[in-house]
Amino acid sequence: MVREGSYYFLSSTAKHIWQHDDLHGQNEMFKSLAAEHKEFFFRRVIYKTKSVPEFMLEELAENVFLSTWETFNKKGKAGEINIESNEYTGFFYIMFKRAYLKALEKAVRQSREEKEYGKMQSADTIVEPEIKASETFSIRAQKALDKISPDCKDLLMWKHVQSLSHDEIAERRNIDRNSSIKMLSRCGKRFREVYAELKNLP
Amino acid sequence: MDANGNFEENSLKIANYLDDRMSPAEEEVFMQELGNDETLKQQFEDELHIRSILANDDEISDSVALPMFQPADEHIRMIEKALEGDANNNRHHTPIVSFFSRYNNIAAIVLLMIAIAAITLIITRNKNNNPSEIARTPVQQKPTPTNNDSLGNKQAPLLAQQANSDTVFRHFYKGYAAGEEDPAEVSKYYNDYKKGRYSNVIAASDADYRVMGLNNNSDKLKQYMYLYKGLSYLAGNKPSDAITQFDSVMKSALKTDVVFYNAKWYVTLAWLKKEDANKASAIAKEIAASSSPYKHKAELLVQELDKNK
Numbered sequence: 462m463v464r465e466g467s468y469y470f471l472s473s474t475a476k477h478i479w480q481h482d483d484l485h486g487q488n489e490m491f492k493s494l495a496a497e498h499k500e501f502f503f504r505r506v507i508y509k510t511k512s513v514p515e516f517m518l519e520e521l522a523e524n525v526f527l528s529t530w531e532t533f534n535k536k537g538k539a540g541e542i543n544i545e546s547n548e549y550t551g552f553f554y555i556m557f558k559r560a561y562l563k564a565l566e567k568a569v570r571q572s573r574e575e576k577e578y579g580k581m582q583s584a585d586t587i588v589e590p591e592i593k594a595s596e597t598f599s600i601r602a603q604k605a606l607d608k609i610s611p612d613c614k615d616l617l618m619w620k621h622v623q624s625l626s627h628d629e630i631a632e633r634r635n636i637d638r639n640s641s642i643k644m645l646s647r648c649g650k651r652f653r654e655v656y657a658e659l660k661n662l663p
Numbered sequence: 664m665d666a667n668g669n670f671e672e673n674s675l676k677i678a679n680y681l682d683d684r685m686s687p688a689e690e691e692v693f694m695q696e697l698g699n700d701e702t703l704k705q706q707f708e709d710e711l712h713i714r715s716i717l718a719n720d721d722e723i724s725d726s727v728a729l730p731m732f733q734p735a736d737e738h739i740r741m742i743e744k745a746l747e748g749d750a751n752n753n754r755h756h757t758p759i760v761s762f763f764s765r766y767n768n769i770a771a772i773v774l775l776m777i778a779i780a781a782i783t784l785i786i787t788r789n790k791n792n793n794p795s796e797i798a799r800t801p802v803q804q805k806p807t808p809t810n811n812d813s814l815g816n817k818q819a820p821l822l823a824q825q826a827n828s829d830t831v832f833r834h835f836y837k838g839y840a841a842g843e844e845d846p847a848e849v850s851k852y853y854n855d856y857k858k859g860r861y862s863n864v865i866a867a868s869d870a871d872y873r874v875m876g877l878n879n880n881s882d883k884l885k886q887y888m889y890l891y892k893g894l895s896y897l898a899g900n901k902p903s904d905a906i907t908q909f910d911s912v913m914k915s916a917l918k919t920d921v922v923f924y925n926a927k928w929y930v931t932l933a934w935l936k937k938e939d940a941n942k943a944s945a946i947a948k949e950i951a952a953s954s955s956p957y958k959h960k961a962e963l964l965v966q967e968l969d970k971n972k
Contacts, residue, residue: 504694505690505691508694509704511704511708512708562711566714567715569715570711570712570715602716602717617713618717621713621714621718622718626854627682628854629854632845632850633850635843639675642674642675643674646670646671646678649709649713650709652713
């Protein structure tokens with residue numbers, strides 16, 4: 462059952478599909494939603510990357526947006542998203558942004574590693590990375606962590622493996638949040654340098 | 664600004680964006696900067712790259728397709744978990760829009776209105792009971808005190824005291840902020856407290872946090888857990904339960920421990936919240952006479968309570 466609030470997002474076509482509970486038309490409806498709300502949501506996450514082509518970014522954002530919306534819809538929450546009241550929209554946006562950034566992280570990494578190993582992909586080709594190469598990546602990351610200072614290793618592990626916030630890290634180290642951010646950035650830079658040096662890890 | 668300065672400045676911007684600490688307008692500006700500033704862009708993508716290398720290490724070997732073609736299962740699980748957590752805790756509490764912060768404001772206004780109404784009621788009743796006022800009324804009737812009037816006279820000081828305690832409490836109460844002494848082992852509970860997940864803190868048992876402690880600091884962990892629980896009760900408007908927890912801290916900690924000072928200050932506020940200004944004032948006087956970091960605040964609190972007596 463659709464609530465009135467959800468109509469803010471719907472084009473007349475999408476509204477018709479929604480009102481008539483046209484399951485087969487859901488995909489169209491979601492696409493319509495994404496098209497209508499690109500401006501509102503996408504301009505806060507999409508930029509011209511160095512690594513990923515722009516059209517792929519838009520497709521990525523659109524796919525993430527649709528699956529976010531679909532999940533909210535299945536849980537009966539989509540009707541509560543209302544840009545005008547901004548009551549639930551912030552929550553929806555955060556979910557969308559986190560998922561999008563997760564996907565973007567993978568896209569950036571994949572793109573960089575393909576370049577590094579000399580395998581460029583054409584836009585419409587899905588290339589399966591070699592499992593052997595993929596397996597060496599985690600060993601490479603581990604080696605890189607072992608080569609940097611223990612302090613840096615701790616900080617990076619806390620942040621990226623244990624998912625501690627900068628506030629939590631700052632608390633553990635008795636420093637302020639900004640210092641935590643700066644220290645982590647320097648450690649991250651060092652980690653990347655070492656990681657790059659280990660490119661030809663057997 | 665030199666390269667290092669730019670690097671650090673960019674790091675702060677990137678962290679604020681990734682941690683959802685920017686307003687929508689700030690995020691849009693940040694996206695524009697990313698589009699125009701090659702150094703910032705490189706640094707942002709470096710950060711994403713590191714996150715992917717370290718955070719998703721175990722997922723790499725399963726990654727056999729471009730991210731946009733991967734099934735959205737993981738993403739959906741994340742959202743479902745968040746929605747369930749949201750439903751369990753606070754449906755409208757979002758990282759960006761804290762709906763309850765608006766309720767807090769509304770609640771504060773309502774409390775203020777109740778306090779004003781109570782004071783007005785007291786003044787009105789006092790005027791009605793004033794003999795000179797009665798003497799000037801055209802129809803002179805001997806005022807016969809009713810049960811309600813006598814009750815009102817008894818209630819008046821009580822109402823005034825309650826309004827006074829509440830006002831002073833709201834003036835002095837600030838959420839606890841962890842210091843250097845707060846043990847990292849129980850930081851999870853501190854974070855739950857800061858994020859308003861009071862039930863998580865209150866539900867924590869000894870077994871939950873003892874395992875985190877080293878041999879020599881289990882007492883300290885216990886004291887901080889009492890403190891966090893007390894703070895959570897207080898924030899959840901259960902001052903009596905809060906007092907029990909703060910008392911436990913004060914019984915077990917040394918009188919020069921930071922945790923003792925914290926507990927003593929917040930127990931003062933809990934007594935105020937419980938509308939016992941006399942008890943609060945007595946403890947505040949002890950704090951004011953000690954070397955507590957809350958000494959100055961306690962002096963002000965005593966002054967404030969004395970002024971309104």
